[in-house]
Amino acid sequence: xxxVTAVQQALGQFGIDGWLIYDFRGSNLLGxxxxxxxxxxxxxxxxxxxxxxxxxxxxxxxxxxxxxxxxLPGTQLVYLRWQELEAGVAAMLCGARxxxxxxxxxxxxxxxxxxxxxxVELVRGCGVEVVSSGDLIQQFEATWDDEQIALHLEAARHTxxxxxxxxxxxADRVRQHGGVPESAVQAEIxxxxxxxxxxTYHPPIVAANEHSSDPHFENSPANDRTIRxxxxxxxxxxxxxxxxxxxxxxxxxxxxxxAHVPAEYAQVFSVVAQARDAAIACVQRAFxxxxxxxxxxxxxxxxxxxxxxGYADRFVHRTGHSIGQEVHGNGxxxxxxxxxxxxxxxxxxxxSIEPGIYLDTFGVRSEVNVLIDAxxxxxxTGGEAQQAPLxxxxxx
Numbered sequence: 001x002x003x004v005t006a007v008q009q010a011l012g013q014f015g016i017d018g019w020l021i022y023d024f025r026g027s028n029l030l031g032x033x034x035x036x037x038x039x040x041x042x043x044x045x046x047x048x049x050x051x052x053x054x055x056x057x058x059x060x061x062x063x064x065x066x067x068x069x070x071x072l073p074g075t076q077l078v079y080l081r082w083q084e085l086e087a088g089v090a091a092m093l094c095g096a097r098x099x100x101x102x103x104x105x106x107x108x109x110x111x112x113x114x115x116x117x118x119x120v121e122l123v124r125g126c127g128v129e130v131v132s133s134g135d136l137i138q139q140f141e142a143t144w145d146d147e148q149i150a151l152h153l154e155a156a157r158h159t160x161x162x163x164x165x166x167x168x169x170x171a172d173r174v175r176q177h178g179g180v181p182e183s184a185v186q187a188e189i190x191x192x193x194x195x196x197x198x199x200t201y202h203p204p205i206v207a208a209n210e211h212s213s214d215p216h217f218e219n220s221p222a223n224d225r226t227i228r229x230x231x232x233x234x235x236x237x238x239x240x241x242x243x244x245x246x247x248x249x250x251x252x253x254x255x256x257x258x259a260h261v262p263a264e265y266a267q268v269f270s271v272v273a274q275a276r277d278a279a280i281a282c283v284q285r286a287f288x289x290x291x292x293x294x295x296x297x298x299x300x301x302x303x304x305x306x307x308x309x310g311y312a313d314r315f316v317h318r319t320g321h322s323i324g325q326e327v328h329g330n331g332x333x334x335x336x337x338x339x340x341x342x343x344x345x346x347x348x349x350x351x352s353i354e355p356g357i358y359l360d361t362f363g364v365r366s367e368v369n370v371l372i373d374a375x376x377x378x379x380x381t382g383g384e385a386q387q388a389p390l391x392x393x394x395x396x
Contacts, residue, residue, distance in 0.1 A: 001036065011051070011136075018051060018093070019133060021034065021049045023046070025044055027115075028114040031049075033325075034137070034140045034141050036071065036072075045062035045065045046085065047061045048092065049069055050092045050093070057073055060077045060079060060085065061078060061079075077092070093123070093127075097129060098128065099123065101115045101119075101133055103132055103133070112137060138346060142329055143331070148246070151246045152249060152381065158249075162189055162237055165189075166188065167255060170227060171257075171392050171393055174227070178228065180226065182211070189235075190203060193239050198239035200238055203219065204237035204238070207219075210361055212233070212362050213360060213363040232255075232265060235252065247323060248323050253367075254366070254386070255391070257393060260391055261389045266388065274305050276353055279298050279334065280385075294343065296335060296341045297336075298334045299334045302334075302353070303355075306357060311357045315357060315358075318337050319354065320351050322351050323351055347375070347376050350371045352368070
């Protein structure tokens with residue numbers, strides 16, 4: 001249920017005169033979710049919904065789709081000609097100076113940028129300043145309710161147990177047949193998901209040796225390799241419950257196909273784990289102290305650990321990302337590299353912490369999910385954080 005009062009309170013807090021939500025044929029997924037509309041559009045004409053900081057909301061809809069926003073409160077304007085649309089936008093915004101839209105200056109946050117440049121020009125032409133709705137989106141779309149938190153924890157249990165299945169499967173196949181293709185391990189994970197009614201938008205990453213040097217390695221028939229004794233293995237998997245509004249769990253763990261992990265792998269993993277744990281501790285301290293914390297600050301903490309160990313140029317991605325109904329969600333990311341994420345971490349949000357070091361012959365990443373509950377308690381979900389690379393053939 002769309003809560004106009006809560007939105008208006010937030011607008012007042014942020015010093016914004018109104019929130020203008022625009023959509024054309026599903027172009028603004030974030031706005032649609034905030035308003036309680038389905039992800040898949042049922043209409044084909046442009047509409048606007050405006051919530052002023054004070055007063056009643058207003059709708060602007062096309063004459064042949066007058067019920068597009070019927071479930072929402074507010075007065076309705078109807079347009080037919082394009083001139084009437086432009087006049088309607090101007091009338092809605094009369095008296096406003098600063099209006100939020102799903103816009104990111106210089107496209108600094110592409111997850112948020114859902115309004116095209118021409119529409120922004122139209123709104124600016126009404127004499128108003130367009131500002132980013134990033135903080136509003138995070139508060140009203142990226143935060144989870146109790147049902148979504150429960151769905152995440154359920155998915156996290158199954159993604160955690162998927163790793164036990166992976167290590168056992170690899171060990172058995174290597175012992176019995178001398179090796180196992182990466183693709184077979186990937187299929188085993190997908191079977192695990194199916195058995196527990198989980199879904200995913202993309203198959204997991206199963207990356208042996210130099211394949212693990214690529215943070216976004218794509219398994220394919222062309223590059224499929226056989227995992228054998230003495231190989232290094234990175235597995236990154238993500239899934240959510242097959243239910244409406246479910247949210248993801250996203251985990252990465254590593255192992256060595258042998259009875260003992262060589263020192264080189266253990267040493268690099270130790271640096272990554274220290275960076276991961278420093279980032280988690282940073283979040284825990286801030287919320288224990290009631291101190292605001294931005295995503296870029298957490299990234300810097302993890303990155304400094306890896307830089308001090310001499311691997312600065314081998315940590316080639318942000319420390320983490322928001323998690324939501326998409327595995328890369330719409331809240332604050334843990335990033336001071338690709339962007340400077342100045343949005344604050346909020347209660348009822350979840351994000352990954354996943355520093356990595358990627359050498360020429362192998363890569364190491366340790367990924368956990370961090371959930372901040374309604375009371376500000378910080379919880380690592382999906383089982384305990386990996387403390388050392390697994391010696392896969394030491395498993396019984």
